[in-house]
Amino acid sequence: xxxxxxxxxxxxFLAVYVQVFFLxxxxxxxxxxxxxxxxxxxLSTYPSVAIIMPCxxxxxxxxxxxxxxxxxxxxxxxxxxxxxxxxxxxxxWKEIQQYQGHSQIKIFHKENGGKHTAVNFGIAQTSxxxxxxxxxxxxxxPDALARIISVFQEKPDTMAVAPAVxxxxxxxxxxxxxxxEYNMGLYLKKMQALLGxxxxxxxxxxxxRRTVFEKLGGFxxxxxxxxxxxxxxxxxAHMKIEHCHTAQVYTVAPDxxxxxxxxxxxxxxxxxxxxxxxxxxIFRKEYGHxxxxxxxxxxxxICAAVYLFFAALYNLVGWIAEKIVQWRAVGISAPRxxxxxxxxxxxxxxxxxxxxxxxxIMAMVLGSRLAKQKFSWHIVSYMVVYSIIAPFxxxxxxxxxxxxxxxNWR
Amino acid sequence: MRQWGKYLIVLLLTCGIFAISWYVSSYFxxxxxxxxxxxxxxxxxxxxxxxxxxxxxxxxxCSDINSSIIxxxxxxxxxxxxxxxxxxxxxxxxxxxxxxxxxxxxKDFLLKKRISERCKTPFTAILxxxxxxxxxxxxxxxxxVLDAARAKYPELRIYSYDYNLDLSTIRALRSIYKVDEPLPxxxxxxxxxxxxxxxxxxxxxxxxxxxxxxxxxxxAAAEAKEEKK
Numbered sequence: 001x002x003x004x005x006x007x008x009x010x011x012x013f014l015a016v017y018v019q020v021f022f023l024x025x026x027x028x029x030x031x032x033x034x035x036x037x038x039x040x041x042x043l044s045t046y047p048s049v050a051i052i053m054p055c056x057x058x059x060x061x062x063x064x065x066x067x068x069x070x071x072x073x074x075x076x077x078x079x080x081x082x083x084x085x086x087x088x089x090x091x092x093w094k095e096i097q098q099y100q101g102h103s104q105i106k107i108f109h110k111e112n113g114g115k116h117t118a119v120n121f122g123i124a125q126t127s128x129x130x131x132x133x134x135x136x137x138x139x140x141x142p143d144a145l146a147r148i149i150s151v152f153q154e155k156p157d158t159m160a161v162a163p164a165v166x167x168x169x170x171x172x173x174x175x176x177x178x179x180x181e182y183n184m185g186l187y188l189k190k191m192q193a194l195l196g197x198x199x200x201x202x203x204x205x206x207x208x209r210r211t212v213f214e215k216l217g218g219f220x221x222x223x224x225x226x227x228x229x230x231x232x233x234x235x236x237a238h239m240k241i242e243h244c245h246t247a248q249v250y251t252v253a254p255d256x257x258x259x260x261x262x263x264x265x266x267x268x269x270x271x272x273x274x275x276x277x278x279x280x281x282i283f284r285k286e287y288g289h290x291x292x293x294x295x296x297x298x299x300x301x302i303c304a305a306v307y308l309f310f311a312a313l314y315n316l317v318g319w320i321a322e323k324i325v326q327w328r329a330v331g332i333s334a335p336r337x338x339x340x341x342x343x344x345x346x347x348x349x350x351x352x353x354x355x356x357x358x359x360x361i362m363a364m365v366l367g368s369r370l371a372k373q374k375f376s377w378h379i380v381s382y383m384v385v386y387s388i389i390a391p392f393x394x395x396x397x398x399x400x401x402x403x404x405x406x407x408n409w410r
Numbered sequence: 411m412r413q414w415g416k417y418l419i420v421l422l423l424t425c426g427i428f429a430i431s432w433y434v435s436s437y438f439x440x441x442x443x444x445x446x447x448x449x450x451x452x453x454x455x456x457x458x459x460x461x462x463x464x465x466x467x468x469x470x471x472c473s474d475i476n477s478s479i480i481x482x483x484x485x486x487x488x489x490x491x492x493x494x495x496x497x498x499x500x501x502x503x504x505x506x507x508x509x510x511x512x513x514x515x516x517k518d519f520l521l522k523k524r525i526s527e528r529c530k531t532p533f534t535a536i537l538x539x540x541x542x543x544x545x546x547x548x549x550x551x552x553x554x555v556l557d558a559a560r561a562k563y564p565e566l567r568i569y570s571y572d573y574n575l576d577l578s579t580i581r582a583l584r585s586i587y588k589v590d591e592p593l594p595x596x597x598x599x600x601x602x603x604x605x606x607x608x609x610x611x612x613x614x615x616x617x618x619x620x621x622x623x624x625x626x627x628x629x630a631a632a633e634a635k636e637e638k639k
Contacts, residue, residue, distance in 0.1 A: 017424045024420055292417070322550070329554040330609065342445060342490055345497060346438035351431035 004311065005349075011304040012352050018297050019359035022191040026366070029194045037246070037370070041143065041150040046078045047129040049145060049207070052122030053083045054115050058136035059091040061252060066099060068139040073146055081105045082122040087112025092136075115203075116226040120218035131208050133227075137252045138204035139168060144247040148207045151244045159239035160208045160231075161247075162189065162201050166371055168250035173381060174260060178253040179373075180364060180382040186245060187367035193243030197289035199271075199298070200228040201241060205249040212239060222277075225270025232278045235290045245370045261393050268397035271298055276401075302394055309391035357383075439498045446494065446507050449487050450514065456483070457517050460525075472529035484518060485560075487511055488570060509577050515569045516579050522567065534620045535567040536612070537597035539589050543574045548606040552594040555609050562609075563624045566616070 001009075026033070051069055055062055062083075069081050081104055085093045099105040110121055119133055130149070134140065140163075148161045164186050167179040192198045201208070206227065216237060222229030234241055254260040275282070275298065281291045364379050491511055494504045519535060526533035538556055540549040556568050571580055573593055583589065587597045596603045598615045613621060 013424060013428065016427055017420060020423050020427070021416075021420045024416065024423070325547070325551055326554045329551040330558040342442055343493055346435055346442075347497060347499070348428070348432045348435040351434050352428060355427055355431065 007307060008311065008349065009352075011300075011307065012349065012356060014297075014300050015304065016352065016356050016359065018301075019356065019363065021293065022188065022363070023359065025191045025194050033190070033194070041147045041246075043146060043150055044153060046075050047149065047152075048078050048080075048127075049074070049130040049132060049149070050080045050082055050122075050126035050128040051132045051134050051145075051205075052119050052126075053081060053134050053136055054086055054118035054122065055083060055088060055092050055096065055136040056086045056112065056115070056118070057088045057090045057092055059088070059095050061137045062092055062095045063098070064139055065134060065136050066105070069134065070104065071142050072140060072144070073142045074149075076104055079104060079145070080126070080128065082125050083107045084118040084122045085109045086115065086118040114221055114224075116219035116221050119226070123213055123218055126210075129210055131210055131213065132205055133203060134205050134249075135203040135251065138165075139250045140205055141248040141250075144205060144249060145207070147247040148205075148244050151242050152207075152209070155240070155242060157240050158209075158242045159212050159234060160201050160206060160241045162193070162198060162241065162243045163205045163247040163249045164189075164243075164245045164371055165202050165204050165249050165251055166373070167253045170253060172255055173378075173385070174257060175253045175255055176376070176378045177382040177385045178260070180376055180378050181386070182253075183367035183371050183373055184360070184364040185367065186370050187363045189243050190245050190370060192289075192294060193241070195289040195293065196240065197235075197294040198241040198243060199231050199235070199290065199294045200225075201231045201234075202249075203227045204251050205247070223270045223273040224266050225274060228267075228270050228274050229277075232274050232281075235287060236278065236281060238287075248371070257389060261389070261396075264390070264393040265396045265400065268302065268394055269400050272302070272397060272401045275299060302398070305391055305394050306398065309395070435499075439500050442490070442494060442498065443500060443503050443507065446487065446490050449483060449490070450507065450510050453483050453487065453514050453518075457514060457521065460521050461517075472525075472531065484511075484515060487514075508572070509575065512571060512575060512577055513579060515571070516583065519567070519569050532565075532620060532623065533567070534565065534599065534617060535569060537583070537587065538568060538570045539573045539584070539593060539595040539597075540570060541573045541591070541593040544591065544593060546593045549594045552596075552606055555607065555612065558609055559612055563616075563620075565620070565624060565627070 053062075053065065053069070058065075066081065066083065069079075072079060083096050083099065083105060085096055085108065087110065093109055096107050096109075099107055106125060108121065108125070110118065123131055130152070132145075132148075144163055148163060151161045152158050165182060166186075167175060167182050170176045170179045189198065208230075212230075212234065216230070216233050216239075219226040220229050231241060254263050275295050278295075281287045282295050284291050360383075361379060364382075365375060368375055488511070491504065491508050495501075495508070498504055519537070522533050522535070525531065536556070536559075538552065540546060540552065556570075559566060560568055571583060573580070573584070573589070573591075573595075587600070587602050589595045589597070589602060590604075592605060594606060596607055596612070596615075598612065599617060601615070603615065607615075
């Protein structure tokens, strides 16, 4: 067996291992998950909650975001909304000023300093039991907050709860494939939560107990992925992060390849840098599955994707070279297509890869069910589009990491 | 401890998935090898039949001997063995089949040559020696040219031999036709030609009457096709 074949088999083995790990977790906790999926929510008390909304050049979406918060099914005297304009240069501040004097809303304007400074500024203005954050391009379902608070009440040792993030009204292909990705991500996130191994509390509507910030301090710049770093810091402090898949938050997805590329480069770069910053946790069993599974699996996934990209590129170059040899020898000739079963590849790798794809499709279907969304045939588009473009942002993020060059927000 | 137990169970399940995949793959590989063996057995029987017919030539007329199907079947077999060499993991079995296939090719060549001499029928063949151990870039090109030659001249018999195959018959052929590196080497009507040859160069080396006959056959076939339309 060649070295390339050994590497490929190892990568596929690890990928299957990760998916089987999630599947076993699902089977172990299926009753608990099914019960959580079915039941409604009821709160014994309504604790006070503050939602911080940092804004930077969000004039188009900020109004809708605030309105969705005002429509939350939660007592008005227990919910305050802190809007912090982080030095926007468009009409965002003008939009925000509409809410001046609103009984539930406090608005602030500050010099641009980055998202983490805006959120920390907002936290300093609150005195509530719970503090949440909502990006100004996201919208919450009316029952989202109550459902999240019910998780805190059912599991009192929980320190933060992440919601189910769903793509808001996808229109073009790029947004539709992201919807499939987010639905699959919902399943993976749920499994990570069941393992106690969540590595990111997303900007759209993750809710924290106040004590998290009192004990650990506020958000940090953290390579422009402050929502990931706070989760790493909480895992380090053995603070439990839960996931409430019935609390739905809708976010506007990048609508062009360029925007998606920039966003993902920032995410992957953030993952690499935060994992390096917290490398002392990796493979330390006292930090549980977060250290034994989540971070190693993420690092291996990045390396595997890059290797497979170059392997595919190598094969493509080899194929082109062969065609050039053929062309030089006998000119252009029609390719021979054989329908004989003998020429169908029946190697072990084909069957294992088929099983791997079946596991991935199952993850997407389960994610769609958790999100209460319909099955979408864009699963196929997702696989095609991401296998072509994802390696580029992975490579760019690795390149930036090697050069220690931090990507911009937008 | 419970934590490590889960990692171990998942490891066993993953190994199980690989084991099942390997088993299924082996099953299909076995089927493919059996198919090659079936074709080889059929060709061996056909060749034996032709050899028997040849032995009976004293009593039979030349028109009763028919062995044209064998060459097509050899071609099918060649494709399957080349594919198996590149894709199947059971290389010991494939190597054995390749040796048997080589023997069948030699037998087919010798038989056709003898029938041709005895019955005074035209027979034009190319023996093509390629290398698998040497980094023979020209062998790949030569393969494409010979495919094109086979397509252009259906009557042309091309026998491909792996120069590096550890088989006494190959060593004998190399000695008889003085085949040596650099590869590729073509033996066209018993004359050894070393190095890559284009289709035009091969055509120049083929007997003139063979080219004329092939052109006439091609023209007749085209006219028949036109008439059918």
